[in-house]
Amino acid sequence: MSTADLGLPVDVPSTALFTDRYELTMLQAALKSGAAHRRSVFEAFTRRLPEGRRYGVVAGTGRVLDAVENFRFDTPVLDYLEREGVVDAETLEWLAGYRFRGDIWGYPEGEVYFPGSPILRVEGTFAEAVLLETVVLSILNHDSAIAAAASRMAVAAGGRPLMEMGARRTHELAAVAASRAAYIGGFASSSNLAAGFRYGLPTIGTSAHAFTLLHDTERDAFTAQVESLGRTTTLLVDTYDVAAAVRTAVDVAGTDLGAVRIDSGDLLLLAHRVRQQLDDLGAKDTRIVVTSDLDEYAIASLAAAPVDAYGVGTSLVTGSGHPTCAMVYKLVARATSDDPRAPLLPVAKKSLGGKTSIGGRKWAARRLDEDGIAEAEVIGSGPVPPDLTDHQLLAHLVHNGEIIGREPLDTARTRHLTARAGLPLSATQLSRGEPVLPTEFA
């Protein structure tokens, strides 16, 4: 994949500067000490789920693969690092030839995860693996936070479609990644054209209050919209008086009107009233779309209301109270010398104030009960017990620097549905609780 294929609206010539300065200074010092070439294993994991959440959702893996492929130090970047004195000449020369040539294993995208799950395992020399820390965590922490919120909203929405409309509430490029993650978590579409362009997501949207206010009357506005976009469009009915607007809408578009959208007020009450009014007017197939600061709880509270689709913005793109996942990227094993055949030694920071890590290159598996429902997330660094070999979670994503784990977005979306359906029923309770699976260290 060339960088040009990464697509508009943003062409990423290199991802190498999405990096904390200390990665490069560590590299310099390790090149000098010689330890830089020791075979090393880093793992990305989280010590806890956001408070009250029952499961996490892996998202961003596909973007991580793009970032790894495009992680290289071009001349403008090297010039910058030299000019600023970030690293010395020897390190610059090493960086000029940098390509990740190691291996990456990870939970496939859309899979669920729990505290301690080794979501991504990066293996290579210390030098090549340490450099990926920041960009790997940026992507996984952001995208997984959004996907987790999306998944809860999808549960709350039952079978009704969810539309992602949060671009205006988050950084303009975070918004594109958020649309992607929301799709994995179960959203049907996005208002974000950049997400449509970049990831082929279905896009939606018709009009805002400004369009009604621009015209001399609401009738003028509805007429203009229907003439241009057709009778199946969605008319926004809460600029002035909802009941009057619904009357005008059906009068202008006829009973074939596609949908009406309500963006303010008591949505539960309004949805019932508008449904009744539409039915009375003969517009029995006209759908009702609601969009007003919805989150999973508001969506759940509308379960019994005659609502056909939900548009969600702020709470989705901010992870519904948890905009990041607290994933860390830790050295868990390294060779005892720079001999490629040297054995791996498990390593871990000593616990101080709860920042626990468990050393060793790990496998992970999900143990099922006799009904085939998950009962534990099992993690270990020794041999995999025979009963778990078929239930392992880590997939091989990069082999000797070559990306082998790319897949269509719909694969991740379907995987998430399957993974969530395999959890105990209490996983989909919206109320606060403990992680629905215990993590066992074998």
Added chain:
Amino acid sequence: MSTADLGLPVDVPSTALFTDRYELTMLQAALKSGAAHRRSVFEAFTRRLPEGRRYGVVAGTGRVLDAVENFRFDTPVLDYLEREGVVDAETLEWLAGYRFRGDIWGYPEGEVYFPGSPILRVEGTFAEAVLLETVVLSILNHDSAIAAAASRMAVAAGGRPLMEMGARRTHELAAVAASRAAYIGGFASSSNLAAGFRYGLPTIGTSAHAFTLLHDTERDAFTAQVESLGRTTTLLVDTYDVAAAVRTAVDVAGTDLGAVRIDSGDLLLLAHRVRQQLDDLGAKDTRIVVTSDLDEYAIASLAAAPVDAYGVGTSLVTGSGHPTCAMVYKLVARATSDDPRAPLLPVAKKSLGGKTSIGGRKWAARRLDEDGIAEAEVIGSGPVPPDLTDHQLLAHLVHNGEIIGREPLDTARTRHLTARAGLPLSATQLSRGEPVLPTEFA
């Protein structure tokens, strides 16, 4: 400014797709009805501050100007819109020639704001101004949220330097904007190399626990780091035993050691102990840097501790509990016809459930008391009262499509210090409260 000057690591060929689909469908319908060419005024404002906050901080204005300049529909974008059937041929043709040719006024970057403050005012035809909604809000909502958190942390830190280290906790490009906004809010530096490259911010960082774990002993790691980075480096002392590490650090680097960093545990207790130990070892000028899930409250709690600098990550890049600002972009006035001389009519959505807007093209001024301290944010759409003409807040940023409001980042940073200092003293209380200035509609 050419798009190439926008800089690595991200070259933005066009910002036009950072747009919700409904902007384009509204455009199409308005082109058809003819209303698209009515002169229009849109304003970005927020109905409330995040709960408990005393003031908001405007950030992102400079990025908005870049986005406006690069908002154009190139061939790949037009092809996409055609392929997906987003808009019709007439609209595509109009988009192909699109450049924003109107005027933009706004609160200058770094200024403080309050509920109702018209932070940005975009004037042009409906067609040209409506298209900017999403990208304007994405930038202002994100960047202002970070700057507000940064400002509170800067207040809590007193004169001690703050280092931004949050890249790994947010989207990789949101991280770059976050570093920029944090600088405006009062941070001194960033770990993010992309932010250094793109915005010239000072970058910092030396090593992580992985570097210590990579070596056979902590002494080996410290020796490698000091040999490579010099005695003035910062050594991370909490991988194993802090007291032993501090002893080793001074033994290896001598009493000229630049700093030690503590990244876990009881920072208040450890800072005191480490300071005592460093002093006892003769390393009286060795500084202590702390970095462990700090927010403004944790920083404030360390005010009496012998800490020389703070590194802040998660809580900064997530806006310390408020990752977005709830700014909206509303049509507040429009001409009664497409005659350029037609008068402007104030417009506003009817209130339903608190989504209040006040129509009319607005000015804003900050009224001072007799001591020169701000006492009210005054907003109006009629003539500016004579006593307020010298205290107006809106600066002219774009004139007939030409960007005239660019300024160095340090200007915004200094402006924020001045603006905050001009607020009543209670503005800088960390505790929850009401906005420190009332908003008055004249």
